[in-house]
Amino acid sequence: MKAMILAAGRGERMRPLTDTCPKPLLQAGGEPLIGWHLHRLKAAGFTEIVINHAWLGAKIEAALGSGAAYGVRIAYSPEGEKGLETAGGIATALPLLGNAPFLVVNGDVLTDIDFKAAFAAAEALQAGNLLAHLWLVDNPPHNSSGDFALQTDGKVASDTAAGHALTFSGMGVYQPALFRHTPRHQPAKLAPLLREAMNESRVSGSRHAGLWLDVGTVERLAEADALVQSGRISAPYRFGN
Numbered sequence: 001m002k003a004m005i006l007a008a009g010r011g012e013r014m015r016p017l018t019d020t021c022p023k024p025l026l027q028a029g030g031e032p033l034i035g036w037h038l039h040r041l042k043a044a045g046f047t048e049i050v051i052n053h054a055w056l057g058a059k060i061e062a063a064l065g066s067g068a069a070y071g072v073r074i075a076y077s078p079e080g081e082k083g084l085e086t087a088g089g090i091a092t093a094l095p096l097l098g099n100a101p102f103l104v105v106n107g108d109v110l111t112d113i114d115f116k117a118a119f120a121a122a123e124a125l126q127a128g129n130l131l132a133h134l135w136l137v138d139n140p141p142h143n144s145s146g147d148f149a150l151q152t153d154g155k156v157a158s159d160t161a162a163g164h165a166l167t168f169s170g171m172g173v174y175q176p177a178l179f180r181h182t183p184r185h186q187p188a189k190l191a192p193l194l195r196e197a198m199n200e201s202r203v204s205g206s207r208h209a210g211l212w213l214d215v216g217t218v219e220r221l222a223e224a225d226a227l228v229q230s231g232r233i234s235a236p237y238r239f240g241n
Contacts, residue, residue, distance in 0.1 A: 001122055002097050003115070004048045004090065006170075008054035008083040008109040013217050022056040024083070024107040026221055029210035029228025033215060034107045038070040044116055045116035046103070049074050050096045066126055086190035090174070097112065099176055101125050104128035106170030110224045112211040113171055121173040122205065130180040134205045135210040136166035143167045145193075148205070150167040156205035158195040166205075169212055 011023030018026070026032035031039075033088060034051070049072045053060045057078050060211050067074035077093035084092055090104060103115065113135055121133040134156055139146045148164030149157040157163055175188035180195060182188050197203045 001046065001102065001119060002048040003041050003048060003103040003105060003118075004040075004050040004052070004093060004097060005034060005105050005107045006089060007060055007160065008052045008057070008081065008087060008089050009108060010055045011108070011172050012151065016050055016223075017218065018055070019054075022053065022060050023215075024060060026215070028110060028215070028221065028224035032224040033110065033224070034060070034064070036229070037107065037196075038064070038072060039053070040068065040112075041103075041115055042071045044157050045119070046115065047072050050077055050093050051075075051107075051162060052077040052079055052084075052089040052093055054079045055081055072172060074186075078193070083187070084185070085187045087179060087182050088184075088186055088188035088194055092184045094184070097176065100194065101173050101175050103173050104171070106214075108215050110171050110211065110213045110215055110227065111169065111171070111208070113169065113208050117206075118173050121204075121206075125173060125175055128204070129202070130204055131175045131202045132194060132204075133173045134203060135169040135171040135208045136205050137169045137208050138182040139167045140163065140214065142214075142216075148194075148207050150207055154204050154206070155201055156194075156198055156203045162233075163217055166207060169208060170214070192206060199212070 007024040008021055015039050024204035026033045066142045077083050103118040135151055148167040149160045149163035149165050151163040213224055
């Protein structure tokens with residue numbers, strides 16, 4: 001099973017830091033945000049990683065290289081400086097991801113979600129004719145109304161009144177078929193695809209009650225650094241050292 005890390009965001013709210021450094025390379029606890037994901041993915045059993053990039057993407061490739069320092073193999077999906085939104089980026093990377101379900105991870109999140117669970121989620125998608133499995137988290141202050149509703153049957157609804165309203169963590173397992181009508185190399189958003197699949201009852205979900213922080217502002221980057229320094233999330237083992 002392959003994993004994709006989304007790393008094409010411009011990071012407007014992180015300026016001026018992101019004027020010269022791509023957001024995934026900003027550091028928390030001495031490790032780039034994307035590095036935390038690479039270490040945790042490797043520990044969970046993922047060795048084939050796809051990373052998309054746009055703004056300052058060459059710096060991401062220069063910093064991570066082949067992935068050998070993390071014990072993984074990285075393939076890159078460049079999008080140009082403006083990027084292609086989430087669904088457009090995933091659709092463009094499909095030739096690198098293959099025909100089986102794959103895990104997608106937001107590159108600017110700090111979390112202790114157990115990526116090992118993605119393997120069971122992928123099997124459940126295929127067995128249940130589902131298109132996606134999402135990890136949802138309790139609503140943070142900046143998204144107090146939530147995104148979707150987790151129902152008692154484990155399915156996710158687009159109407160937040162249809163169950164327990166939660167926030168999409170940015171982590172999900174997807175069938176390639178979810179993107180079958182999404183053109184490559186063109187911008188496209190993920191939410192409309194998910195809502196359409198939810199309306200067909202083809203999206204499952206689970207609530208993650210552990211660490212999750214959307215590192216979308218300078219203040220939250222400082223919070224991420226403090227979490228690492230406090231030991232809330234363990235310092236990653238540096239493979240190859």
